Amino acid sequence: VDVFDNFLYSLIFLNTSPYTDQERRDYINYIGKEEKAALALAIEYGADKIAKELAQSELVDVNLKDKYGRTPIFDAVEKNKEEIVKELLKRKDLDLDIVDNHGESILFFVLIAFD
Numbered sequence: 674v675d676v677f678d679n680f681l682y683s684l685i686f687l688n689t690s691p692y693t694d695q696e697r698r699d700y701i702n703y704i705g706k707e708e709k710a711a712l713a714l715a716i717e718y719g720a721d722k723i724a725k726e727l728a729q730s731e732l733v734d735v736n737l738k739d740k741y742g743r744t745p746i747f748d749a750v751e752k753n754k755e756e757i758v759k760e761l762l763k764r765k766d767l768d769l770d771i772v773d774n775h776g777e778s779i780l781f782f783v784l785i786a787f788d
Contacts, residue, residue, distance in 0.1 A: 694732060697732050698732045698734075701727070701730070701732050701733055702732075702733065702734045702737055704737070704739070708739055708740040709739045710733075710734070710737050710739075710745075711723075711727055711733070712724060712727040712728060712733050712735070712737075712745045713737075713739055713743075713744075713745045713748050715727055716745055716748040716749050716752060716754060716757060717748055717752070719752075721754060721756065721757065724745075724749075724754070724757050725756060725757055725760055728745070728757055728760035728761050728764070729760055729763075735761055735764050735766060735767050736766065736767065736768045736771060738771070738773075741773055741774050741775075742771075742772070742773040742774035742775075743773045744768075744771055744779075745757075745761065746758065746761045746762075746767065746769075746779055747773065747779060747782050749761060750779065750782045750783055750786050751782055751785075751786060753786060
């Protein structure tokens with residue numbers, strides 16, 4: 674499954690489908706060869722509309738780490754995606770205490786982004 678297929682399938686799974694919520698959750702949060710799940714990929718590739726929709730979905734694990742130990746909010750801050758950051762901050766399940774594989778927190782990335 675390539676990056677754009679991942680986005681397409683995620684959108685399909687976010688809408689009404691014959692699949693259970695768990696099946697949809699499993700697919701949307703799947704980390705494939707890109708080593709990131711759909712939300713992080715949407716942010717990385719500038720698919721802001723898709724990223725915003727994914728960030729709003731309770732099926733999406735917003736704390737899912739990539740191979741660097743970073744969650745989607747790290748990517749959104751680093752890429753200056755203010756609207757996506759705002760959507761992620763609305764999530765009650767967002768863990769802002771996560772640190773990446775280098776021991777750096779989201780606060781570190783915020784300080785760099787606004788330096």
